[in-house]
Amino acid sequence: GQQVMQIPQYQHVQEGEDFTTYCNSSTTLSNIQWYKQRPGGHPVFLIQLVKSGEVKKQKRLTFQFGEAKKNSSLHITATQTTDVGTYFCAGLEATDSWGKLQFGAGTQVVVTP
């Protein structure tokens, strides 16, 4: 079955630094979604990428979908303490009929001032 892997599992970042988290799927995806979950909170939808090679930006966040539609990345520039949380990618398999999202295990981000 489809597997979605995320690396790194943990990311300690100094405030102001940049970092990237990566997501890889074992199968081709029709789209990929990113979510953020604050400690003690619930996942909040950030963005959806659909096209091969697509790049989308949300302020300091840059999301990219690979050419083969099997991987994705999230790059955060000038990290702030508000960026603390766990970032999940979730892939929708290309052959899936109804939209069964497969979540990665997440990248837990800790920001030190």
Add this chain to the structure above:
Amino acid sequence: NAGVMQNPRHLVRRRGQEARLRCSPMKGHSHVYWYRQLPEEGLKFMVYLQKENIIDESGMPKERFSAEFPKEGPSILRIQQVVRGDSAAYFCASSPTPQGRYFGPGTRLTVT
């Protein structure tokens, strides 16, 4: 438009009791999904429902777990004879289409 609502937010049950978790989707959303999250882990799909229909329950344990989404009222995830391993956060998500997901605040179940 109120978001996805879940109750209770916290639930404590003794081993062997039943746990009932409720989810009211966003207005106009006919697709409901249940996910389980263990501490420090990702979200595991459990079941996908539309009104009065279970579309995919491949993530549900075969025993003790059941889910429904009746014509009227919230979706219910029922866990019978709970065990310690059932302790987790259970999230419901709804969507107007099978694509997007709007998550509720979750029910944190603790089995003592």
